[in-house]
Amino acid sequence: xxxxxxxxxxxxAVNGDDESFTELCRRYxxxxxxxxxxxxxxxxxxxxxxxxxxxxxxVQLPRLTRKNQFGGWIAAICRNAARDMLRTTxxxxxxxxxxxxxxxxxxxxxxxxxxxxxxxxxxxxxEVIYLRFYDGMSYEHISAVLGISQQAINGRLxxxxxxxxxxxxxKGFGEVRL
Amino acid sequence: xxxxxDEKWLDELISGYIDTSEPKFDAEKWRQKYSWEFQxxxxxRSQSSPEGQVGILSVVLKSRVVKVAxxxxxVAISFFIIHQQSSEKVDTNAVSKVTISPTDMLTVASLNIxxxxxxxxxxxxxxxxxxxxxxxxxxxxxxxxLLN
Numbered sequence: 001x002x003x004x005x006x007x008x009x010x011x012x013a014v015n016g017d018d019e020s021f022t023e024l025c026r027r028y029x030x031x032x033x034x035x036x037x038x039x040x041x042x043x044x045x046x047x048x049x050x051x052x053x054x055x056x057x058x059v060q061l062p063r064l065t066r067k068n069q070f071g072g073w074i075a076a077i078c079r080n081a082a083r084d085m086l087r088t089t090x091x092x093x094x095x096x097x098x099x100x101x102x103x104x105x106x107x108x109x110x111x112x113x114x115x116x117x118x119x120x121x122x123x124x125x126x127e128v129i130y131l132r133f134y135d136g137m138s139y140e141h142i143s144a145v146l147g148i149s150q151q152a153i154n155g156r157l158x159x160x161x162x163x164x165x166x167x168x169x170x171k172g173f174g175e176v177r178l
Numbered sequence: 179x180x181x182x183x184d185e186k187w188l189d190e191l192i193s194g195y196i197d198t199s200e201p202k203f204d205a206e207k208w209r210q211k212y213s214w215e216f217q218x219x220x221x222x223r224s225q226s227s228p229e230g231q232v233g234i235l236s237v238v239l240k241s242r243v244v245k246v247a248x249x250x251x252x253v254a255i256s257f258f259i260i261h262q263q264s265s266e267k268v269d270t271n272a273v274s275k276v277t278i279s280p281t282d283m284l285t286v287a288s289l290n291i292x293x294x295x296x297x298x299x300x301x302x303x304x305x306x307x308x309x310x311x312x313x314x315x316x317x318x319x320x321x322x323x324l325l326n
Contacts, residue, residue, distance in 0.1 A: 016223025029203035055212035058219040114195040135200035174187045
């Protein structure tokens with residue numbers, strides 16, 4: 001089952017095969033949590049939003065015309081679900097769409113610095129950082145989810161990390177080589 | 179050269195912040211939490227066609243090649259039918275002309291057709307018929323003279 005292509009699984013799920021849909025969920029759940037986490041800044045909320053997105057997808061799946069683009073389609077639903085959740089939960093501190101609710105918590109200074117640095121990134125740059133760092137997700141999988149080339153992902157990731165490194169080094173972290 | 183080329187420290191900082199343990203999808207829990215959505219997914223099973231049986235219409239609609247082939251066949255059949263009808267029309271007119279007008283009955287084409295149908299007897303009969311409709315009848319002219 002796990003070797004079946006997305007389009008085969010989607011076709012079966014459209015015809016009511018719940019096992020195929022569950023396989024799609026298993027396949028994309030980590031990436032979807034990474035995406036929602038990059039928006040919400042909270043792992044538990046991120047998992048809730050991703051599950052909610054899969055529920056919407058279960059109903060709307062027959063509308064998906066390009067069966068081989070399930071990854072990009074579910075990612076779009078996830079982003080919307082996370083943004084809706086962000087509006088309704090109203091976290092204490094929000095920078096753009098990103099919650100930095102735990103900045104004032106008892107986390108260590110490095111974590112706080114990373115959190116603030118991540119909050120300063122654009123939504124798409126932050127998304128690619130989360131996708132890459134969630135269990136070392138492959139470029140191939142990220143490419144399937146974001147619908148862009150692996151080269152583009154590499155470029156986006158490099159720029160995001162450079163920006164993070166600049167911010168963190170200003171705060172005294174890292175090994176800056178001159 | 180990029181001064182942040184050695185990104186190990188950065189990767190460690192990011193990994194330390196982001197909970198990178200892979201989230202696992204709990205299918206059973208999800209089904210219970212979103213029972214209505216799950217049921218609507220399962221309900222589609224009864225709406226779809228049985229496994230292995232695929233409707234002809236769905237096959238035709240899915241394949242572009244089949245669509246084009248079907249269109250070509252339809253156009254070809256239509257063209258054939260129209261062509262047949264028009265040629266039949268011409269033949270009917272020709273026959274009616276032969277049977278109506280004595281002059282037309284005596285044309286080479288009409289006589290040729292008559293000969294093919296019934297030999298010299300049919301030709302003679304056609305002459306008789308043509309002459310029968312002509313008034314006044316020329317009694318002094320023989321068949322041989324008429325043909326010359």
